[in-house]
Amino acid sequence: MQPNFLIRRAVQLGLAANALRPLRARSTSVPAFFAGWLTSELAPQFLALTAADTAVHLARHGVRDRSTQVGLGLAAATAVGLGASIRTGHGARDEIERALTEALGDDYAEELGRSDLGLPWSELALPFRMGAPDVQVDRNIAYAPGGKRFLLDVYRPSEPVTGAPVLLQVHGGAWVIGNKEEQGRPLMRYLARRGWVCVAINYPLSPAHRWPAHIVAAKQSLAWIRREIASYGGDPRFVAVTGGSAGGHLSALLALTQNDPALQPGFESIDTSVQAAAPHYGVYDFAATSGSPASKYRLESLLARRVFAPDRDPVSHLDDYIAASPLDRITSDAPPFFVIHGRDDSLVPVREAREFVRRLREKSKNPVAYAELAGAQHAFDVFTSVRSAHVVRGVARFLDHTYLQWKAAQ
Template identity: 55%
Template structure:
C-alpha cells in the first residue's frame, strides 16, 4: 500500500505551497529509484505467493504499483531524447562537429550497471582535494577540487558547482557529484564550494561568497591545471539561482565587497531547477508565496514591502542584459518546490534579450533535485551537459 501511494504521488504530485514540500519529499526518491522499487515490488509479490501469504488486495496494489513504476522508468528513459533534442533545436544539429569525438551508441545508452547501487559514487579516474579555504568564513568558505587522477593538463576547462538547499542548508559534498566526476574524468577541473547560510548570514552573503569563489578561481586555479580564463558555473535549486545571478552580474561591486576589482565573469551557466524570480515580478502565485512565506522570514534581512529593490536585485529574471553569457537551463515539469513556469519565463526573456545561445531542456515527469545521485534520468542529463560544455569549450577556444 505504501509503495502504491508513493508511486501515485510520483506520477501526479500534489501542487501548492503547503503540499508541495511533502509531495517532493515522497516523490523525489520514488521517481529516480523507480527501477529499484519495481524490482522490489516484483520480488515481494513472488515471495508472498511462494509462502501462500498473498491476498487479492495485495496483488491488485502490487500490480497497480508495478504499472505506475514501469511508467516512471519509461519516462526517465525519455530524457535521453529530450535533452538531445533540446541541444539540436537550440544549437543546431551541426554542434556535434565541434566535439573531438561524437557520442557513440554506448555514450547514449543507459548505464544500467552503474545504477545498481546509485549511492556508491566512486570514480577511480578522479581525485578530490578537500577543504581549501577561499574566504574568511571558516568551513562555509571552503572548496573541494575534483581533478583527473593522473593530473589535468595545463589549461583545462573549469566548472564551478554551487550547491542548493534553500539558501539555508546543504554543503559541497552533497550535490553535483555525478557531473563533476564525469567531467573530471575527462580532464576538467571541477570546484565545489560551501557558502554562508541563512538565517545566520542573510542574503546577499550567499552570492557574495560565490563571487569570492570565482575570484579565487581566477587567481589560483592555474596552480591545479585549470584555465583561469574559462569558467562554467552550475548548480541546482538555490544553487541554480546563485548560478544564474552570478552569471548575469559580472563585476558588480555591490555583490563582491572586498574583491571589487576581481574579474567575476563566467563564460557559460547551466542552472538546474533554479529560482529565477525572488521578487515575485512574474506574478506567479508560487513565486509570491515563496517570497513572502519563506524568503522574507529566513533569507532576506527585510520583507519585500520594506525593501523591494533588494529582492529585484536578487532576481535573475530582472538582471538579464544583451551581454548575458550562454545558458543551458534544465527544469522538470513535476517540480513541486520551484514551478517550471519560472524557468519558462526566464528562458523566454533570455531569448528576447541575450545575444548568446540559450538552450532549454524541460523534462516531463521530473521532480526537483533529480540529479543528486546517478539515475536513468540524471545519467542522460549529465551526458548532455558534457556534450554541451565540450561544444562550448571548443567553440570558445576557436573564437579567442
C-alpha cells in the same frame, strides 16, 4: 488474512501514483516532493523490490485469501506505474538532445566528434556510490576567511592536466541548509573523467548570514579560481557555473551579474565573469515580479523572513530583491545558458523556468538551451538514475561545445 502485505502494496501504489501525478496543493508540496523524487528516480529499484516482496509472499502464503488477491492487483498497478516512470526517465535522453540541437544546431554533436548517449549501467546499479578511482578530490580548501562555510573541494582527473576548462558547482538547500558534498557529484565525476577541473563550494547560510552574503561568497570563490586553479590544472579564463535549486539561483545570478562591484565588496577589480551557465531547477523569480502566486508565497514566507535581514522587507526595499533576482538581471551580455527543469517540480513550479528562458531568449545574444523534463521532480540529479545520467551527459555536451566555441574565438 495478510494485512501487512496489503498495506505495503497500497503504500507503494500511492508512491508510484504520486510520482506520476504529484499532489499540487501548496500544503503538500514538500511531502509530495520527497515521495515523488525518490520513487521516480529509483523506479527500477522500487520495481524490483515490489516484485521480490510479492514473490516471497506468494511462496509463503499462496493466493488463497482475499487480502493477497487484492494485494496482487495493487502490485500489478504499481508495476505499471513504475514502468511508466522508468520510460519517462529514459525519455530525458531525447528531451536533452532536442534542447541542444535547437540551441546549438543539428550538427553540434559532429563538431564534438561524439554523441555519448549511452547509460552507465554499473553506476545505475549503485546509485549512491559517488567515489571514482580515476578522479582525485582535494578537499576543504579555504577560498576566503570565515571557517567551514568558505571551503571548497576540487575534483580533477587522477592524471595531471593543464589548461583544463573549469566548472563551479553551487549547492542548493533553500539558502539555509546544504553543503558541497551533497549535490552535483555525478556531473563533476563525469566531467573530471573527461578532463575538466571542477570546484564545489560551501557558502554562508541563512539565517546566521543574510543576503547578499551568499552571492558575495560565490563571487569570492570565483576570485579564488582566477588566482589558484592553474595550480590544479585548470584554465582560469574559462569557468562555467552550475547548481540546483538555491544553487541554480546563485549560479544564474553569478552569470548575470558579472563584475558587478556592488556584489564584490573589497575585490571589485577581480574578474568574476563566467563563460557558461547550466542551472538546474533554479529559483529565478526571486522578487516575485512576474506576479506568480508561488513566487510571492516564497518571497513572503522564506526569503523575507529567513534570507534577507528583518529590516529589508520586500515592500519598502523591493529594489534589493530585484537586484538578487535572475529574472530581472538579464541583459544581452548573458553567457550561453542551458536551463533544465522538471515538469513535475513541486517546490519550484516549472512556469518559473519557462518565463526565465523566454526573457533570456528575448535579450541574450548567446545560445539559450532549455530542457523541460517530463516526470521529473526537484533534485532529480542528486544521485545517479536513468534520468540524471542522461542529464549529466547532455550538460557535458553543452559545456564541451561551449568550450570549443570559446577556444576557437581566442
